[in-house]
Amino acid sequence: MRVFVTGANGWIGSALVPELLGAGHQVVGLARSDASAAAVEKMGAEVLRGDLDDLETLEAGARAADGVVHLAFGHDFDRMDAAIRTDAAAVGAMTAVLEGKAFIAASGTPFVAGRPATEQDEAVFGGPVAGRADIARAVLATAQRGVRASLVRLPRSVHGEGDAHGLITRLIDAGRQRGIAAYVGDGTARWPAVHVLDAAHLFRLALEQAPAGSVLHAVGDEGVAIRDVAEVAGRRLGLPVTSVAADELGFLGALLAIDQPASADRTRELFGWQPAHPGLLDDLEKGYYG
Numbered sequence: 474m475r476v477f478v479t480g481a482n483g484w485i486g487s488a489l490v491p492e493l494l495g496a497g498h499q500v501v502g503l504a505r506s507d508a509s510a511a512a513v514e515k516m517g518a519e520v521l522r523g524d525l526d527d528l529e530t531l532e533a534g535a536r537a538a539d540g541v542v543h544l545a546f547g548h549d550f551d552r553m554d555a556a557i558r559t560d561a562a563a564v565g566a567m568t569a570v571l572e573g574k575a576f577i578a579a580s581g582t583p584f585v586a587g588r589p590a591t592e593q594d595e596a597v598f599g600g601p602v603a604g605r606a607d608i609a610r611a612v613l614a615t616a617q618r619g620v621r622a623s624l625v626r627l628p629r630s631v632h633g634e635g636d637a638h639g640l641i642t643r644l645i646d647a648g649r650q651r652g653i654a655a656y657v658g659d660g661t662a663r664w665p666a667v668h669v670l671d672a673a674h675l676f677r678l679a680l681e682q683a684p685a686g687s688v689l690h691a692v693g694d695e696g697v698a699i700r701d702v703a704e705v706a707g708r709r710l711g712l713p714v715t716s717v718a719a720d721e722l723g724f725l726g727a728l729l730a731i732d733q734p735a736s737a738d739r740t741r742e743l744f745g746w747q748p749a750h751p752g753l754l755d756d757l758e759k760g761y762y763g
Contacts, residue, residue, distance in 0.1 A: 474575075475499045476680065477534040479525070479563070480544030481518060482509040484638065485579070485631060488673035489542065490516045496677060501534060503545065525559050528566040535567040540575030540621075540680050543567065557604035564608055572619040577679045578612045580605070580624045582665055582690055584733030589665075589695055592688045592739045596626065616685035623679050623687035628665030628735055629728065630697075631672055632753050634761045641753070643725055644699075645706050645762050653715040654707030657729040660700025660716065665735040667693040668750035678744050689740045693748035696734030705757040 476493055480486040481502025493500050494517050502513035505524035513520050523530030525545055535541050543564065547556035568576050583596040596606055615622045630641045648655040672691040679689055700714070707714040719726035740746055751759070 474539040474680070475501065475537065477501045477503070477521070477538035477541045478518075478544065479503045479531075479542070480546070481516075482512045483544055484636065485627075485669060485672055485676070486544050487512075487516070488633075488669045489544070489676050490518050492670075492673040492677050493680075494518065496681075501538065503531075503534060525563045528562060531563055531566045532570055536570040538574070541567055541571065541577070542676055542680060543576065543578045546579070554604070557608065561604070561608050561611065564612060568612070568615040568618075568620050568622065571615075573621075575621040575623075575680050575683075576612065576615065577623055577625060577676060577683070578609070580609045580612075580626045582626045582628050582692065582733070582735035584731055584735075589734040589736040591736050592626070592690050613686050613688070621683070621685045623683040623685070623689065625672075625676055625679050625689045625691050626735075627672060628667050628692050628694075629733070630664055630666035630753055631669050631691075632666060632756045632761075633669035633750070634756075634759070636669070636761065640725065640728065641702065641757075642762060644702070644722075644729070645710075647722055647725065648703070648706065648712065649710065652712060653717075654703040654710065654712045655715060655717045655722065656699045656703040657717060657719045657722070657726055660703065661698055662730060662732040663696030663698050663734045665692045665695055665733070666697055666753035667691045668748060668752070668756070670750050671748040675740070675744070675746050678746055682744060689744070690735055690737040691740075692735045692737035693750075694752045695736055696732075697753050699729050701754060702757065705754055706762065709757070709760060
């Protein structure tokens, strides 16, 4: 397949592009800067210059492809409304020309009180990212227009060597600045997690196999207690492990206070996907995060 990838030079994209190329696909990566273009070329992919605001370029990239994997998103929490509007327009432009072709979009696992979230639970986003739920529904709705659309929902941590901007990195950096390894409350709230290479493999499987309207969970660890994360980080960094109030960590603190495990049982059953790389705590023990 000829595959158009947005966010090709991002954290997951940098794992996905080699995964696709290794499986014999041709890859065209969207790149908005010279540095991004050079990185995409170095991986062995073609480059299409542009960004998510350039709807004509997105449409052209999608039209020339057999399938699209949409990973790019602006994660500036100070401008989240604008980022969501941009993403909605980008999704609309690409899916408009993809009848009979695949469109795989990244989303997030939901949380359900009292049990792990499953692929059958609808994602409900709150606060500044509430609009992402509308985008997820819009992606799945394109299946009614003949697009083989599906969502790959990602957990709170997509970890691995080189993770520089993920939520676990932010948590550890925030604690390091305070001289502590922090958790919120009693630390029993759990986050799902997945290794970046396992996530990339699932995106490829979705591109190749997922029926229209599918929702998949890229979850390796169903739920890792945040206190366990803090204890490993504290031991490796030589910092005391300390509980803090959620509001001391801003939006990250609010996320840390919510128990939000997620299951990938249905995804594994349907696609034979089995995570093969280290879990979150094992990766923390390797010292990738400081």
